[in-house]
Amino acid sequence: MNGYLSIRNLTVRLKGGGTILRDVSLNVAAGQVHGLMGESGAGKSMIGKAVLGTLPRALDITSGQIWLDGVDLQTLPPAERRNRIGALAALIPQDPLTALNPSRRIGPQITRRLVDILGWKRQDAAKRALELLNEVHIPDAPRVMRSYPHELSGGMRQRILIASAFAAEPKLIIADEPTTALDVTVQKQILHLISEMQARHDTALLFVTHDLGVMSKVCDTLSVLYAGKVVEEANMPRFFMRPIHPYSAALLAATPTYTDPTSSLTPVPQTVVDQVEREVMEHDLRTAS
Amino acid sequence: MTLLRIILIRLLTTAITLFGVAIIVFVVIRVVPGNPIAMMLPPGATDADIARLQAQYGFDKSIFQQFVIWLGNVTQGDFGTSISLRQPVSDLVLGRLPATLELSIIALTIAVIIGGTMALLGTRFRDTKGEAAVDVSAGMALSIPDFLWGLVLILLFGVFWPIFHISGRVSPSINIDFTTNFFLFEALMRLRFDVIADLIGHMFMPALALAIPLAAIIAQLLKQSLKETMHLDYVTLARTKGYGENHVIAREALPNAILPTLTLVGVQFTFLIGGTVIIERLFSYEGLGNMAIDAVINRDLPLIQGIVILFALLFTIVNLVVDMLYVVLNPKLRHA
């Protein structure tokens, strides 16, 4: 059960009390796609931030380990941890409109970390950036390299952020709802692009979404999160055939099937919500004593 | 909004502003009590003498007529003759302008360096005692006006620990023939380090007194802006790439955080220039402000008018430069 990324019993709390992540464990195997599913506010983004070392200052990791490439990140001194994360992992952010620095041209935003952190030669980094932009199907890459973010569309910017994420050949990519901020028309292209890049570069991918339909197409395994607690971890075929937790089953039932476009969304039944809420409470009582 | 449009609009508003300023000054200084002629009369002057002088300076005409005549002369570059100094106003004013410009620019430089450093340190150590220290010192700096800082500095560096000159612009012992009145600039160009040291020795205290309040404002505004920027997604993304705190603050956040503070700092800089009037007096620094006070004491109407118009022009130029900087530094406007 040792993934390339292995989160073990991770608990994250607000500094003033209040639990954000409850004893979370999950594994992302090398080269595999692991889905992270849960309604908004469940703590999906905080898992990604905990791994990448960008948790808000108000939050603390109070227990648990985060193993990346066989090393427990929590045991490293800050600078070393940062370098290691920077070299091995990368983020595809949720909102491409805010994730690029508005006062810097696109080219440097892709190449700078290669030069600054990984010690590449400037020309090599520029060449690599051009290759990457071609790889994510951006026409007229040299011109785009000289553009500022505001001159480009949302879809274009997300392609650039994807290219940038793959620039240093990371072994793990965390994609945090990478299409929710985009037009429906480009969502599919971007999803397809991420899958394509993941397969070609053979990276592990932690894919955060609250869209089961998307997940069914992209992921090998998944975790279902509710109120910062993993309620089910499964591989995709098993999950779709026999979800174990009632909450998972309710999510599946709530998702319109692709074979039947007329089926409507059904909400998660109150009894199921009550049950998970009870489980979360019991968990808190157990850990508090 | 292109640079050219900004400049054109600004030229137009500048002309209107200056016209308004001219009217106000012209009327106000003629309405307040105090007769300029009385100040220059020899003892025992007769009524006829007074009338002759009144006519010579045009004070026997109505304010409206005086204004029209003055405006007509101004359009030909003639700002009249100083009553107390008996020299052309334009010569006097332009002769003093370089001293005030140099003082203001040195003060601005000091303010940006001190304020910028405080903002960066406050952001680096945000939510700790370090940030609290920045807040407290900025608050203290702001609660004391510039001329009181001037007095404090005179006590500190002029009396207790006399390392700076407390009055004047340049020591009489300095042996140099300046070809312009931009003493500091000229000394820099000619690499006369002895002269530079002497000028800075005179300028340091008045410039610092002017700079302290502005530095505090820069520290507060820029720190606030930096802290807000630090939460933005592109800063977080830079962190995931392996960049440390210092780099993230200086390279990712700073260039974007400067923009919203720039306009306010521009406005504050015009206040700093206004502050030179009292500070120059305090340090007997031979600039425009010092001359302005003498002009008011002597009811030297032509000179007062000239100085006020020049200050107004200076303020609009500062605002224009700020607007242009805003466009140049903001890629969204630069290519629009």
Ligand SMILES: Nc1ncnc2c1ncn2[C@@H]1O[C@H](COP(=O)(O)OP(=O)(O)O)[C@@H](O)[C@H]1O
């Ligand atoms: N900066 C913060 N300070 C305190 N609580 C936060 C902060 N950011 C997020 N949270 C809380 O953490 C929980 C999980 O948030 P998040 O991981 O963003 O949810 P999501 O699953 O939608 O990505 C939410 O309840 C949210 O209120």
Ligand SMILES: [Mg+2]
């Ligand atoms: Mg989220």
